[in-house]
Amino acid sequence: MTLREPPGERGEALEQAIEEAARLIAASRHVVALVGAGLSAESGVPTFRGPEGLWTKHGEPDLRDYERFVEDPKRWWEMRRDRANRLGELVQALETAVPNPGHLALRDMEEMGRLKHIITQNIDNLHQLAGSQAITEIHGNRTKLRCVLCNQRWPVEGFLLDELPPKCPDCTAGIVKGDTVMFGEPIPRDALDDCINQSQMCDCMLLVGTSAVVYPAAQFPVDVKSAGGSLIEVNPNETPLTGLCDVVLRGPAGETLPLVVEKLRAAR
Ligand SMILES: [Zn+2]
Known part of the structure; x- marks a missing residue:
C-alpha cells in the first residue's frame, strides 16, 4: 500500500500503522534507524541490484577488489581516476543527489530526541547533508579517505x-x-563495534529502505527482536524481515516518515 492509493480501507490501514509507529517510537528508550539503498534511491542515487542497478548495467563487481588494493596500493590509486571516469554516470548522480524528506524526517526525529542513532549502509553522505549527527557508516563514506591501520578518516x-x-x-x-x-x-x-553497541542498546529499530540481506547489517534487527525490542519496517516492498516486524509502513520513506514526525510532534 502506498499513499498514492485512494483513501479507503488501505489508507486507513496505513494511517493506523503510522500512529502505531509513532506510539512505539515515543514509548522506546533507544531508537536506532538501520538504513539501506532504498532511501538513497528516493534521492536519485542509483542502486546496485535490480533491473536498473549498476551491477546489471555495468557488470558484476570485482570480488577481489580489496585483495588487489593490498597487493598493489599504488596501482589502485592510479586506477582510482580511471574508474571515476568509467563510472561517470554514477559519480554525477552521487554528486548532485540531495537529501529527500525521508532523510530530513530522520534528522527531525534526532533533534526531537526520539532517534538516538543512524546505522547506514549508504556511502553518499546524504545523512550528514540532512543535518543528522549520530551516524555510523558501515560501508564507509565516498567523500572521505581512511587509514587501513588506525581507521583515522579525512575528507x-x-x-x-x-x-x-x-x-x-x-x-x-x-x-x-x-x-x-x-x-x-x-x-x-x-x-x-559502534553498530554492535547500538544494536545492544536499541529497543526499537526502524528498517528504512533496506532488504537487510547483506551481513553484518542483516543480523542487527534479528538481535534487537530476540532481545525483546520492536521493529518498524519502512519500505515500499516486502523484505525477508517483514514477518519479524511489529509495524510495517508500506510506502516510500519520503512519504511515510514525515507523517510519523507529525504524529510525534502532535503527541508532545
Ligand atoms: Zn593511520
Missing part, C-alpha cells in the same frame, strides 16, 4: 596526495585508501 578534498600510495599522517605506518568499503574488505572495526 577527500584537501588531502595531500603528493606521494602514491599516501601514508597515514597520524600513525605514519598505515596506507590511506578511500573510506568506502571494498569487496573483500572487512568492515572497519570501529564502525562494526
Whole structure:
C-alpha cells in the first residue's frame, strides 16, 4: 500500500500503522534507524541490484577488489581516476543527489530526541547533508579517505596526495585508501563495534529502505527482536524481515516518515 492509493480501507490501514509507529517510537528508550539503498534511491542515487542497478548495467563487481588494493596500493590509486571516469554516470548522480524528506524526517526525529542513532549502509553522505549527527557508516563514506591501520578518516578534498600510495599522517605506518568499503574488505572495526553497541542498546529499530540481506547489517534487527525490542519496517516492498516486524509502513520513506514526525510532534 502506498499513499498514492485512494483513501479507503488501505489508507486507513496505513494511517493506523503510522500512529502505531509513532506510539512505539515515543514509548522506546533507544531508537536506532538501520538504513539501506532504498532511501538513497528516493534521492536519485542509483542502486546496485535490480533491473536498473549498476551491477546489471555495468557488470558484476570485482570480488577481489580489496585483495588487489593490498597487493598493489599504488596501482589502485592510479586506477582510482580511471574508474571515476568509467563510472561517470554514477559519480554525477552521487554528486548532485540531495537529501529527500525521508532523510530530513530522520534528522527531525534526532533533534526531537526520539532517534538516538543512524546505522547506514549508504556511502553518499546524504545523512550528514540532512543535518543528522549520530551516524555510523558501515560501508564507509565516498567523500572521505581512511587509514587501513588506525581507521583515522579525512575528507577527500584537501588531502595531500603528493606521494602514491599516501601514508597515514597520524600513525605514519598505515596506507590511506578511500573510506568506502571494498569487496573483500572487512568492515572497519570501529564502525562494526559502534553498530554492535547500538544494536545492544536499541529497543526499537526502524528498517528504512533496506532488504537487510547483506551481513553484518542483516543480523542487527534479528538481535534487537530476540532481545525483546520492536521493529518498524519502512519500505515500499516486502523484505525477508517483514514477518519479524511489529509495524510495517508500506510506502516510500519520503512519504511515510514525515507523517510519523507529525504524529510525534502532535503527541508532545
Ligand atoms: Zn593511520
